[in-house]
Amino acid sequence: MSEKFSTIRQVIGSMSEDDKRLVVEHMSNQFIHQDEGKNEYADFGVEREKTPEELQIIELINIETNKLLDKYGRQPFDIPTQKVHIVDKEHWPKEYNHDVVSVFNLYGQFTAVKAEHASDRLEFASLVYHEVLHLKSHLALEAEKTTEEDGTHIKFRGYRAGISIHDRQDGSKVFLRNINEAIVEELDKRFVYDVLYKNDLVKDELLSSNNLKKEYGGWGKIDDDNNYFIKKYPLYDDKTYPKAIGFGYETERLVLNSLIDKIYSANQDKFQNREEVFDVFAKAMFDGNILPIGRLLDKTFDDGTFTKLSHITETQELKIFVDAL
Ligand SMILES: [Zn+2]
Numbered sequence: 001m002s003e004k005f006s007t008i009r010q011v012i013g014s015m016s017e018d019d020k021r022l023v024v025e026h027m028s029n030q031f032i033h034q035d036e037g038k039n040e041y042a043d044f045g046v047e048r049e050k051t052p053e054e055l056q057i058i059e060l061i062n063i064e065t066n067k068l069l070d071k072y073g074r075q076p077f078d079i080p081t082q083k084v085h086i087v088d089k090e091h092w093p094k095e096y097n098h099d100v101v102s103v104f105n106l107y108g109q110f111t112a113v114k115a116e117h118a119s120d121r122l123e124f125a126s127l128v129y130h131e132v133l134h135l136k137s138h139l140a141l142e143a144e145k146t147t148e149e150d151g152t153h154i155k156f157r158g159y160r161a162g163i164s165i166h167d168r169q170d171g172s173k174v175f176l177r178n179i180n181e182a183i184v185e186e187l188d189k190r191f192v193y194d195v196l197y198k199n200d201l202v203k204d205e206l207l208s209s210n211n212l213k214k215e216y217g218g219w220g221k222i223d224d225d226n227n228y229f230i231k232k233y234p235l236y237d238d239k240t241y242p243k244a245i246g247f248g249y250e251t252e253r254l255v256l257n258s259l260i261d262k263i264y265s266a267n268q269d270k271f272q273n274r275e276e277v278f279d280v281f282a283k284a285m286f287d288g289n290i291l292p293i294g295r296l297l298d299k300t301f302d303d304g305t306f307t308k309l310s311h312i313t314e315t316q317e318l319k320i321f322v323d324a325l
Pocket residue numbers: 130134181184
């Protein structure tokens with residue numbers, strides 16, 4: 001890995017090339033010097049130490065996500081284990097919403113998982129895989145140089161994460177985020193069933209999950225498509241209850257899968273199978289080039305479909321739009 005490496009692949013904005021290089025260098029320092037626990041973007045002074053099995057899981061995640069980088073035309077690289085933080089809910093950084101169970105940070109280029117959700121290896125692995133995929137997606141920043149009373153500053157904000165794009169006028173608006181999350185979770189699903197389920201690291205969890213399934217057969221919403229295992233979970237009293245742990249972004253995945261089905265059935269002469277259509281979306285998430293998705297949508301449906309679809313930020317609205325295609 002080169003000295004200047006960072007997961008940020010591009011810096012845009014009306015700055016000189018020299019100033020952009022400063023941003024790249026800053027990001028590279030963030031990525032390389034991560035072993036201090038503390039970093040500029042969140043305080044992880046009280047993170048929990050990782051077990052040897054958790055370190056093995058992170059290694060497995062690097063191997064599997066590197067296969068994807070290679071498949072979709074990118075240079076493989078590892079996310080250092082120090083960049084996966086396990087933090088209990090009392091010490092969850094205040095910068096982050098308390099309802100989320102895991103996050104990735106574009107600037108600090110790290111991921112964090114709530115310790116309560118790292119208590120078993122299956123859930124830990126699935127959450128870290130999801131966040132590592134975000135970090136290995138196409139990432140870009142928008143930077144600008146401003147002069148204030150106390151001097152000149154370079155400010156930056158997220159511009160691209162995978163296929164999602166921040167509106168340059170209104171930074172709070174993010175296009176294609178729902179489809180991007182669906183791609184990540186669909187890849188997570190493939191990882192859980194095709195790789196993790198076959199790995200001895202999660203043997204105990206799977207055994208206990210299968211026993212719970214037998215014991216509570218008809219309980220709750222246990223379907224293999226969305227829930228990958230059952231575990232005993234502490235609830236409001238001292239007792240533990242069986243809980244199905246599922247993949248995230250269910251509606252977003254429904255939308256993406258229905259879009260893929262429609263594209264595949266209209267283009268069977270161009271694709272061997274529906275996975276090849278999924279590949280068009282996944283490739284764009286890694287290499288950042290969304291034009292192939294745009295061309296495919298506009299050719300399959302009407303001209304302008306892609307632009308319309310990317311501007312729908314609300315997921316239910318997007319579902320209605322895709323259903324009507
Ligand atoms: Zn995500």
